[in-house]
Every structure is written in structure tokens, then in C-alpha cells.
Amino acid sequence: MKVAVVGATGLVGQVMLQVLEERKFPVSELLAVASKRSIGKTVQFNQKDYTVMGMADAIAQKPDIAIFSAGGSTSLEYAPKFAEVGTTVVDNSSAWRMHKDKKLIVPEINAHTLTAEDKIIANPNCSTIQMVVALNKLHQTYNAKRLVISTYQSVTGTGKAAVNQLTFERSNLPGDKVYPYQIDLNCLPHCDIFLDNGYTKEEMKLVHETRKILGTPDMGITATAVRVPVVGGHSESVNVTFEKDFEMADIHKILNETEGVTVMDNPERDIYPMPFHSQGKDAVFVGRIRRDDSAPNSLNMWIVSDNLRKGAATNAVQIAEYLVANKILATA
Ligand code: A2P
Numbered sequence: 001m002k003v004a005v006v007g008a009t010g011l012v013g014q015v016m017l018q019v020l021e022e023r024k025f026p027v028s029e030l031l032a033v034a035s036k037r038s039i040g041k042t043v044q045f046n047q048k049d050y051t052v053m054g055m056a057d058a059i060a061q062k063p064d065i066a067i068f069s070a071g072g073s074t075s076l077e078y079a080p081k082f083a084e085v086g087t088t089v090v091d092n093s094s095a096w097r098m099h100k101d102k103k104l105i106v107p108e109i110n111a112h113t114l115t116a117e118d119k120i121i122a123n124p125n126c127s128t129i130q131m132v133v134a135l136n137k138l139h140q141t142y143n144a145k146r147l148v149i150s151t152y153q154s155v156t157g158t159g160k161a162a163v164n165q166l167t168f169e170r171s172n173l174p175g176d177k178v179y180p181y182q183i184d185l186n187c188l189p190h191c192d193i194f195l196d197n198g199y200t201k202e203e204m205k206l207v208h209e210t211r212k213i214l215g216t217p218d219m220g221i222t223a224t225a226v227r228v229p230v231v232g233g234h235s236e237s238v239n240v241t242f243e244k245d246f247e248m249a250d251i252h253k254i255l256n257e258t259e260g261v262t263v264m265d266n267p268e269r270d271i272y273p274m275p276f277h278s279q280g281k282d283a284v285f286v287g288r289i290r291r292d293d294s295a296p297n298s299l300n301m302w303i304v305s306d307n308l309r310k311g312a313a314t315n316a317v318q319i320a321e322y323l324v325a326n327k328i329l330a331t332a
Contacts, residue, residue: 007070126311142242233275
């Protein structure tokens with residue numbers, strides 16, 4: 001496969017290169033693409049240096065697949081240009097996720113809906129991916145009617161500049177701020193921009209993307225997304241109300257059997273998931289699993305995952321793997 005990684009110098013792009021390498025994705029030629037600022041710089045892949053190229057050069061080389069993580073406006077402008085030359089685009093931005101003709105894919109849940117017609121495929125938001133991976137099988141069994149979500153999101157979700165802000169603040173050095181306030185020793189109930197309804201765009205992504213992936217347009221979902229001074233790994237408190245009642249033993253059994261989920265839940269031994277040990281791993285970790293006694297058929301869970309991996313790069317690479325394995329790419 002001739003593979004373009006668009007945004008190869010960014011936080012997610014760098015993890016994409018690492019994940020492609022680790023999973024031995026069949027890359028015969030790598031095109032490392034970034035903004036004009038980075039043309040001529042090098043990135044590493046499989047212990048080799050690759051010179052960063054611009055969009056026009058990459059499109060001219062008609063890659064088989066382009067994995068994008070270069071921001072929404074870049075995807076909006078360039079994904080169709082790649083698609084036009086026959087490239088299948090897997091896009092990590094929010095640009096195409098809610099487009100009615102574009103599929104929003106978490107491989108464990110809905111990769112089977114992909115066909116060769118899908119030339120721009122959307123990768124969901126990081127907070128959404130980890131939640132639906134944990135929730136999907138439970139939902140299939142008990143029919144989730146309502147979700148109340150609170151997120152504790154790492155600064156890596158905002159990109160390199162946000163990690164720099166936290167690092168400067170920790171070292172008491174001057175530097176540019178990407179958040180409206182200090183993030184070190186603080187938490188901001190503000191991820192992405194505010195919308196007219198008083199929610200943030202990140203909160204509404206959880207609502208709309210979850211409904212689209214699970215095919216549940218009427219599911220009641222409300223979210224509060226909070227940025228915390230953590231460098232890698234998003235955490236979420238999720239309260240679910242199901243239509244059907246459940247036994248806790250069955251909930252544990254289902255979660256233990258859910259593809260992509262690792263249960264870490266032993267309060268007696270202080271075992272629960274934390275962003276700290278999710279870093280660099282692909283699993284979605286679930287713990288603090290307990291019945292919500294304040295409402296019928298309700299459950300609390302604590303869900304943690306590395307937002308740069310399963311929340312972004314790994315999910316995108318898994319989509320690409322599915323396309324290759326099922327010969328959905330034109331050249332596969
Ligand atoms: P660059 O490093 O040249 O700015 P992050 O979210 O970690 O900041 O990363 C964003 C990624 O998207 C970087 O690789 C960045 O490249 C890339 N990028 C931003 N704007 C464009 C653009 N207009 N065309 C191509 N790549 C872009």
C-alpha cells in the first residue's frame with residue numbers, strides 16, 4: 001500500500017506512524033504530509049527518515065490510502081481532493097463525522113458497513129470511541145435508553161501546543177496559551193468551543209456521534225466535558241440507564257467478553273483504570289462498575305483509554321486494516 005499520513009508531524013500523526021509500524025501495516029511507500037511550515041523536515045518510520053511533503057505532492061502521487069489528522073478545515077478542503085484521485089481517506093477530524101453520506105466507524109462495532117464506495121471514512125471523537133467500545137455489547141443486551149457522561153480529558157487531545165502550555169506552566173516559564181486559563185493545577189469545564197445551546201462542541205460530539213455509531217437517534221445523552229492537567233489518556237464517568245434490568249455478574253461477563261475492553265475492577269485491592277497506565281496501550285479500560293441504586297436499571301462505569309491510540313490513531317489504522325483485509329480499497 002502507498003500510504004499517506006497527513007499531519008505526520010502532529011501528536012496524533014506521530015502515533016499513527018508508530019501504530020502503522022507496530023501493527024505491521026503493509027506499507028510499501030510512506031508519504032509523510034504536513035503543512036508548508038514542515039516541508040523538508042523529517043519524520044521517522046520503521047527506523048528510516050522520511051522527508052515531509054506538502055498536500056499537492058502527496059495528491060499527485062495518488063496514494064492508496066490517506067490517514068488524516070491535520071484539523072477539520074484541512075480535511076474539509078483536502079480529503080475530497082485525495083478521494084478524487086482514487087485514494088481512500090480515513091479522517092480523524094470532526095469535518096465529516098456527521099455528514100449524512102459519510103460513515104463514522106469504530107471497527108469493533110460497525111466496520112462491516114464499509115464498502116468500496118466509501119472514499120472518505122470518519123474516525124469518531126476520542127471520548128466517543130472509548131465509550132461506545134465499552135457500551136456497545138451492554139446496549140445490545142439491555143438496550144441503553146439514557147447516558148449521563150462526565151469526561152476528564154487529557155491535554156494531548158488538543159495537540160502539541162496544549163502539551164507545551166502545560167509544560168511551560170509546570171516549569172514556571174513564559175509561553176503561548178491555547179486554553180483561556182492556566183491548565184496546570186486546574187481543570188477547565190470547556191473542551192472545544194461553546195455552542196448556542198450552552199454545551200460545548202465536544203459535549204455535543206458525544207451526543208451526536210454516539211447516536212450515529214449505535215444507530216440510536218433517540219437515545220437520551222447528556223455530557224459535561226472537562227479538560228484536566230493530564231498528559232495522556234482520557235477518563236470518563238458514564239451513568240447508563242437500560243430498558244431491561246440486569247445482574248451485575250452478567251454485566252461483568254459481557255464486559256470481559258467485549259472486544260477491545262479490559263476490565264480492571266477490584267476495589268478491595270484498589271484496582272481501577274487510570275490514564276497513567278492506559279498510556280501507550282490500545283485497550284479501553286473499564287472499572288468502578290457498580291449499580292446505580294438511585295434509578296431503575298442503571299449502572300455506573302469509569303472508562304479510560306489512551307486518546308491518541310484507540311481514541312485516534314489505532315482506531316484509524318484498524319479501519320485501514322479492515323479495508324485491506326476485506327479488499328475494499330481499489331488496489332487491495
Ligand atoms: P505542521 O507540524 O506543519 O503544523 P497537532 O494537532 O499535534 O498540532 O498536529 C496537527 C498536524 O496537522 C501537524 O502535523 C500539522 O503540520 C498538520 N497540519 C496543520 N495544518 C495543515 C495543513 N494546512 N496542511 C497539512 N497539514 C497541516
